Amino acid sequence: MRTFKLTLAYDGSNYSGWQIQPGRITLQETLERALANITGEAIRVTASGRTDAGVHALGQVASFRSETHLSPEVLEKALNAELPHDMAVLSAVEARAGFHATGDAVKKRYRYVVHDGPIRDVFERRYQWHYRSRLDEAAMHRAAQGLRGTHDFSSFETHGSKRDSSIRTIFDIAVARGRGEKIDCLTIEIEADGFLYNMVRTIVGTLVEVGRGTQSHEWPSQVLAACDRQAAGQTAPPQGLFLMRVEY
């Protein structure tokens, strides 16, 4: 048995998220079917984490084991020929035996895109949250810095997931207005050793309250300290969220 590591990009718009669910089209199932068509094996794929319905990826990582004799380069080309056009394999490499995309991940980076102009962007509507009124990105960035470091992030976790611990470490968090033509866009990037369920989207929903001026820049730190989901802002919608990179 050989172990492979895939780096994937996908437009999550037309999928019910990563994880296989009966009666729904999921990214995992689509990838497993493509692998079955290529190798003739029933292959189970594991991702660095599950992305929800409508969430996108520029650098999701998935691992699987196979008896195939195909080279990683051939496997990559065959997968890109087999997969629908809203999924792409950016790289395929052979990994050490025992490599596991979930368990071995040490760092992940997400990006969230908010469009804060009055008129919708018809081309980016699947890839951003259209917030409509202008946000103060400097206040949001300042507020976000209070979330850096190692904390109990249970205020930013949607219940229902069963995790041992809600302690995570945010290494980097930054809010910036988009470059060039995209002056009506904010990006919120967060890098951490792991994320609780809906953590990025709840942090974004909380920072937006600061950006629109209804809360002060100290408020997100108070939300964090409360360890209570009720203290935080709304959960931002899925289509603005991109899994950018996973490090091992």
Next chain:
Amino acid sequence: MRTFKLTLAYDGSNYSGWQIQPGRITLQETLERALANITGEAIRVTASGRTDAGVHALGQVASFRSETHLSPEVLEKALNAELPHDMAVLSAVEARAGFHATGDAVKKRYRYVVHDGPIRDVFERRYQWHYRSRLDEAAMHRAAQGLRGTHDFSSFETHGSKRDSSIRTIFDIAVARGRGEKIDCLTIEIEADGFLYNMVRTIVGTLVEVGRGTQSHEWPSQVLAACDRQAAGQTAPPQGLFLMRVEY
């Protein structure tokens, strides 16, 4: 009767082009239906020109006459509430009586986007031609300069349209590699006093032959001089084409 001028953006992916056709969903019909819902009038809308199925716009202009008492600002908001999310009114203004979006246009600018990297961009697949192999943008730009000026562009016209003349003036034509993160993208921008049917897409298909090295940079000028559609390259696919701006 008042005359209005709308500036529109649309994602043409899900439409059979601008012009009303029985049994198909078109941009014109969608806009006219929205106007009927708002004003109660049967309004006929005229665009600066028809865009084909799959072609997009960042600055299409349309005009219509109406007895409505609504202000342009209110009309704009009502239209954006009424239209599907792949169409947006960027501005609505009242125009002088007799203003006609087709007849009064003096200059139009189109952009065409080519992705010349090996792996498809899952987010931009509806908005670019995925050409796969790397193109020489400097050779394409140099070749394009031979098309500047006033010429008979019948080599770049798909037959079937009945026009009085195939003489047009290209004021500006430029090929450039994309900015920032988009290094795998070329944009071809063309500004002219008018365009023949499929003219931009045929120019792009011709310049790509230069970019891939199968034709010299003098070839597009020779194609132009031939006044023969058979001399030109293929017609590039619609999804890379954007109507950027119309001047009056």
